[in-house]
Amino acid sequence: MLATVSLFIGTRDAWTRAIHYDPPVAAVISAGYAGILVCGVLSLCVTGRRALGRVDAAVLGVALALAVCAYWLDHGGTDEGVLTAQAASEIVHGRPVYGSPWPWLFELPRVGLTRTMSGGGDYTYAYPPLAALLTAPVRLVVHSTAAATLVTTAALVAGTLALWRLLPAPWRSAATAVCLGFGLLPHYARAGYPALVAFALLVPVVVRWQDTGAGGRLGRRGLLRACCLGAACAAQQLAWAFAPFLLVGIHAVRRGDPVPGAARSARAVTARYAGVAALTCLVLNAYVALQGPRAWLGGMLLPFTQGAILHGQGLMGISYYFTSGSGRLDFYSYASLLLLLGLLAALALFVRRLGPALTVLPWLPFYLATRSQDGYYLLMTPLWLAAAVTVPTAALATAWQPALPRPLAGRRVRAAVAVGLVLPAALCATVAAASPPPLRMTLTPRFTEGSRHGITSLAVRAVNTTGARLTPHFASRTGQGASPWWPIRSGPPALGPHASASYVLRPPHGLYAVARGPHMPVRLIAVTDGPMTVTTALVPTRHRH
Numbered sequence: 001m002l003a004t005v006s007l008f009i010g011t012r013d014a015w016t017r018a019i020h021y022d023p024p025v026a027a028v029i030s031a032g033y034a035g036i037l038v039c040g041v042l043s044l045c046v047t048g049r050r051a052l053g054r055v056d057a058a059v060l061g062v063a064l065a066l067a068v069c070a071y072w073l074d075h076g077g078t079d080e081g082v083l084t085a086q087a088a089s090e091i092v093h094g095r096p097v098y099g100s101p102w103p104w105l106f107e108l109p110r111v112g113l114t115r116t117m118s119g120g121g122d123y124t125y126a127y128p129p130l131a132a133l134l135t136a137p138v139r140l141v142v143h144s145t146a147a148a149t150l151v152t153t154a155a156l157v158a159g160t161l162a163l164w165r166l167l168p169a170p171w172r173s174a175a176t177a178v179c180l181g182f183g184l185l186p187h188y189a190r191a192g193y194p195a196l197v198a199f200a201l202l203v204p205v206v207v208r209w210q211d212t213g214a215g216g217r218l219g220r221r222g223l224l225r226a227c228c229l230g231a232a233c234a235a236q237q238l239a240w241a242f243a244p245f246l247l248v249g250i251h252a253v254r255r256g257d258p259v260p261g262a263a264r265s266a267r268a269v270t271a272r273y274a275g276v277a278a279l280t281c282l283v284l285n286a287y288v289a290l291q292g293p294r295a296w297l298g299g300m301l302l303p304f305t306q307g308a309i310l311h312g313q314g315l316m317g318i319s320y321y322f323t324s325g326s327g328r329l330d331f332y333s334y335a336s337l338l339l340l341l342g343l344l345a346a347l348a349l350f351v352r353r354l355g356p357a358l359t360v361l362p363w364l365p366f367y368l369a370t371r372s373q374d375g376y377y378l379l380m381t382p383l384w385l386a387a388a389v390t391v392p393t394a395a396l397a398t399a400w401q402p403a404l405p406r407p408l409a410g411r412r413v414r415a416a417v418a419v420g421l422v423l424p425a426a427l428c429a430t431v432a433a434a435s436p437p438p439l440r441m442t443l444t445p446r447f448t449e450g451s452r453h454g455i456t457s458l459a460v461r462a463v464n465t466t467g468a469r470l471t472p473h474f475a476s477r478t479g480q481g482a483s484p485w486w487p488i489r490s491g492p493p494a495l496g497p498h499a500s501a502s503y504v505l506r507p508p509h510g511l512y513a514v515a516r517g518p519h520m521p522v523r524l525i526a527v528t529d530g531p532m533t534v535t536t537a538l539v540p541t542r543h544r545h
Contacts, residue, residue, distance in 0.1 A: 091129075
């Protein structure tokens with residue numbers, strides 16, 4: 001019933017769009033409504049496991065039909081899909097994928113640019129190559145971004161079918177709801193997110209992961225899982241965050257097997273598993289890596305090195321949305337890394353308790369990062385379900401845990417140890433959030449006269465309150481996103497320690513329109529990249545008489 005109800009979300013919007021632009025698709029969606037209603041009745045009326053299994057299959061069929069209709073109506077993609085389609089085109093024509101900027105792509109609608117704290121933007125491809133390699137043959141037939149969104153939508157369908165099949169029968173409808181219901185993952189698939197390819201590959205890796213290497217041998221299934229993990233790492237960087245947690249879990253479970261030489265066997269089987277995964281990842285990267293090893297490595301690491309502007313729903317919002325800024329934004333990144341290491345250590349020490357949450361733990365560090373958008377979490381939520389259903393606590397009861405000294409064996413002491421492992425991350429995050437902004441800014445806007453009310457220029461008096469040399473770049477913000485950079489018409493490129501200067505800024509398009517009545521507050525942000533800082537000031541948006 002819950003899976004059936006989840007299919008209503010977003011269906012009306014799809015039907016409304018279809019009735020205007022593609023009536024045959026609207027007819028299919030109308031039939032989908034009938035299917036939802038019938039499945040709702042059957043889910044409450046039928047008895048017996050076999051009959052309920054048929055209803056589960058029917059709900060899945062309706063969900064797949066609605067997902068296909070939604071794709072047919074909207075498959076243009078966003079920046080992820082457009083970049084992947086362009087990368088596939090470069091592969092088809094034998095050109096390098098990494099290190100080549102494609103600025104013209106970001107002039108297209110719905111293609112957002114990732115701006116960097118250095119005052120520029122990232123115009124290159126910053127994902128591992130598997131999604132582009134899969135898109136390349138499709139690009140020969142479909143000469144648009146739809147080639148990339150078709151691959152990611154197919155990956156979502158494949159991952160859903162795999163999860164539905166691998167879960168115990170009573171939980172299969174939950175797979176339908178989590179993967180295709182609520183409209184979340186299908187939306188990202190139509191946008192062209194390569195993470196959906198990684199998700200599909202991680203499904204067989206996660207389901208009953210505690211069985212990997214049982215008996216000291218990987219076997220055919222273990223090798224397949226290792227290959228899937230390596231392929232996922234070649235599809236999107238999110239899999240990199242998950243892999244170490246999985247390896248720690250596998251080693252602990254195998255070392256706890258009641259067989260002679262379990263410790264040596266656990267190390268060997270975990271090493272083989274990691275080796276096969278790494279080899280698979282390298283093989284899938286080989287073609288693009290040989291085109292330019294340095295550019296390829298730079299592209300792989302770009303999300304961690306690009307210094308992207310703040311974005312997301314995480315802890316960095318304290319400095320970006322709720323205070324006037326921070327002079328130590330780098331400490332958010334330190335906190336994210338320290339939390340990752342702390343959680344890995346906590347998993348190793350307390351795997352019997354934390355092991356069931358192994359698929360959720362890797363995403364906690366992203367909450368502390370300067371880029372902490374929800375896409376990092378929700379794209380992998382079906383894996384949470386897979387572990388919750390197939391990895392019960394009882395399956396980890398004999399997993400190996402390092403023996404703590406007797407004085408540390410109490411429950412309260414163990415809790416204190418766990419807190420101590422994440423305390424450095426909390427301290428770094430506190431430093432970042434509590435740090436004052438590095439600049440003190442006074443703003444004086446100049447307005448247009450006449451019918452159009454807006455800002456034509458903005459005078460900024462900035463005082464550097466720190467002992468570091470700062471190179472500020474300016475943008476405006478009314479909500480969660482930042483505008484294009486405001487060009488500096490006059491003013492020094494850098495502010496020395498404890499220096500002050502006057503700047504005159506011009507709006508990106510010559511005029512920043514402001515409503516005369518009630519409107520959202522306009523804020524000017526000044527960011528620097530070395531050190532990484534942000535300062536926010538409210539822009540007066542009304543004439544003063």
